[in-house]
Amino acid sequence: MGRMERRRAGTNLAGLRDHNTALVLGLLRAADDGGSSRVQLAAETGLTPQAISKITARLLAEGLIEEAGRTASTGGKPRTILALRPEAGCAVGIELDRLSTTILLVDLAGTTQKRWSVDAGLATGTPEQTVVMLAEQVRQAVDAAPSGARLFGVGVGARGPLDYVTGMLHRPAGLPAWDAFPLREALAARLDGVGVDGLDSPTVLLDKDTNTAALAAPAHGSTAYLHLADGLGAGMLLNGIIYRGARTNAGEFGHQVVEADGPLCTCGARGCLEALCMAALADGDPQTAARWLGLGAANLVRLLDIDRILLGGHRIFAAPDVYLRAVADQIAGHLPDPVWQDVQVSLTPAGADAVAVGAAHLVLDTMLAPHAHQPPVVVTEG
Missing domain, CATH: 3.30.420.40 (ATPase, nucleotide binding domain)
Structure with missing residues (x-):
């Protein structure tokens, strides 16, 4: 999963059965090699082997997981591999x-x-x-x-x-x-x-x-997803965790004022990054819109030391090369040491459906x- 910095921890307290069940299901979903043994699950959750046995027995009975073979023998008894049933x-x-x-x-x-x-x-x-x-x-x-x-x-x-x-x-x-x-x-x-x-x-x-949309392409480090469609916003995965802010409204990227006497924005302010991008697009000028977007991205990189920029939204996908080039150029041009601050710019791997x-x-x-x-x-x- 890549979004937690410490070991997932379970509890053997009665009344938190659902927490522990979800924990086991999550580990099986995230298993890179197709599954995990009961011993592995106990080690990763901190739950007792008895608790893991009860949870996995219930999940097997409910059809949410299945037995998927055995581990290779290393001298002891081979362990049964448990795997998630995606269709369940x-x-x-x-x-x-x-x-x-x-x-x-x-x-x-x-x-x-x-x-x-x-x-x-x-x-x-x-x-x-x-x-x-x-x-x-x-x-x-x-x-x-x-x-x-x-x-x-x-x-x-x-x-x-x-x-x-x-x-x-x-x-x-x-x-x-x-x-x-x-x-x-x-x-x-x-x-x-x-x-x-x-x-x-x-x-x-x-x-x-x-x-x-940011969650559709999780990664370690810090990633900013920039979305240009009917508006402009950002989603931020900082150290692998979504950053929502004190009022859970972080990411109003499009409403940073970058031109004091600029065009009127739908939010009521003037010179917002979103208003400038939309004005350029209304004039049929995606290159200028892309440069404005790149300037905002450079500001974000300087502010939060972002590792990776992902681009999405139907405006981006209408001219992807224009936006990729302009954003990368603006970031490189506004960083004092672009070799040290190597920021990768790419389209979201989740494509046009990234939000859903x-x-x-x-x-x-x-x-x-x-x-x-x-x-x-x-x-x-x-």
Whole structure:
């Protein structure tokens, strides 16, 4: 998984069974060699062999994991390898944009099984109408899932600003009807009866689209994902962990003022990076938009010592070479020692669906790797 800096720690306290179950599932999902033995799972979690045996027996009975062979003998008894059954569960990932919505159904391994889009989004109806639309899309995804697969949750990546903790949008530019609308709560209520079976975790998770897109391509170190579509924002993985800020609204990258008397932005300020990029694009000049984006990226690298810049959004994919070249050039031109600060610039490997892919990963990571999106907490027996 790559997002935690200390060993995942379990607990043998009664009442935290679901935490430990998710911990084991997460380790099996992350196993690079296709699975792990019970001995390995005990070592990685700190749980007793007896606790691991009980958890894995339950997961085998529920069909979420399976036996996948044995380890090679080194003189002792070969150990049974346990592996995740990807088809046993699923998650729904959604990109909720201004004018369109993309829906993905993914299995437990994060592989997309079904994808489609609809011409409806934040700006095409009232919040209540949009929630009804989203619920219908989720139900269609569940209907398309393999028979018996368990829905682990629904992740939504939406335009900010928003509050990750409360699940509310907060004064999104140009969308006043959405201010303080409880999107996560409203969608969860619409999905009553289509929830998660057996795991104690939120059914619906809402995050900024740039954050979910950053999660679609996790890495060690510090990565900034820059998203240029109908707006401009950033998602930041700092030391492998999503940085949301004190109000969970970090990443309003497009609203840094870079020209004091520049064009009016939808946020009400003048000279925002987003306004300058959009003005250039409106004039049919992606080269200028790319240079502005590169200047903002250089500022971000200087501020946070970013290792890697990922680019995404439909504006980027319309002229990828233009943006890749301009962003790399601006970063190199504004760093005092570009050889020392070697910053890699590339398109997001998750492609045009990065927001929806990351929204699904948000669900799986949260459900199958406790504390994956917050600083790790070690729980011990008292």
